[in-house]
Amino acid sequence: MTERSPKASDTTALYVYAVCRTEGSPALDGVSGVARDAPLRTLPLGSLTAIVQTVRAAEFTDEAWQERLTDEPELERYARAHHEVVSAVAAQAPTVPLPLATLYNAEDRAEVVLGNESARFHAALERIAHHAEWGVKVYATGSPGDVGGGAAQRPRTPSTPSIPSTPGDRERPAPGAGRAYLERKRNLQARREQQREESLRVAETVDTRVCRIAKASRRLRPHGPGAAGDHRVQVLNATYLVAEHRSAELELLVKDLRGSTGAGIELSGPWVPYSFVGEV
């Protein structure tokens, strides 16, 4: 592993998924990781254990990653593979997940670098012990397509068939028709503005209430329309570190908030606390 092979294609690197505190070896049968060539294994780091995999260095160079980052299906494959390993380990031992693509040129390099970070790993394990991460998303009431409904359609004023061909006053639109039209547009706009304000207010309410039962929280950037395969407008994308014994309470709270606000609220979890292992 540490010896340099003359052939570049034979050079290996060490992919590190997570660091956990365990006395045995987590069972990882059926979990393949990001590469097929070698199975997942453990790398002892004193009181901690890293979950690693030997991979071909050529497939994990900076250039290879840049290519991968622009190839959505490929990226998805790697992200899900990484997530699967982290989740499997975390189900069996207190675990600190490492970000996607944490790689070392050699096993002894990984031992040195990760060994030097043991204080940070222990601190992170302490922070997330018996806690899980939960994602909460709030969607605006009334999607952009919905808002205004039929009134948003461009009016054809006045439509040709409704105009009598004989000359006279009747052929002109009623006085003030344009004004009335503009008035309608203004009302529609005011309603939209109100809905937007209301949605943001609901987002704040949800965040405040969930924060009360969470140990920590983070705001993530709301996803754009279409990210989740729909066109709803996301007004809150937050994630919370919640004690395991309070997860039922959280689910009840979200149900309650759905009822009281009428907003679309999605709860996802429990996640391995990815968002809370770093020093915030």
Add this chain to the structure above:
Amino acid sequence: MTDLDFRHDVDHPVPGPPNTNLADILERVLDKGIVIAGDIKIDLLDIELLTIRLRLFVASVDTAKKAGIDWWETDPALSSRAARSALQEENRELRTRLEALESGPRDMASADR
């Protein structure tokens, strides 16, 4: 401790939710974890570009509230400015049509085309 014991140890956080969309996973595995120096590293700038390209992330609620920027701005349903300009557009069109109407039915018919 055997593997079986491990599997049944319920003291630890359970795995991620079953129906996870890619955006949810990416925002967790890419840039929110503990920062550990690796020998091979993804450039954070690349991740920014990636997320923009995938249209997964947009302005935060905070930013949107302060400035009403980004896609809020171009969506008439959400932005007052975009809606206002849409309104001006409608207004202009309306005036044109009114002029055409007032100048007579024949002209009106051609203006409608």
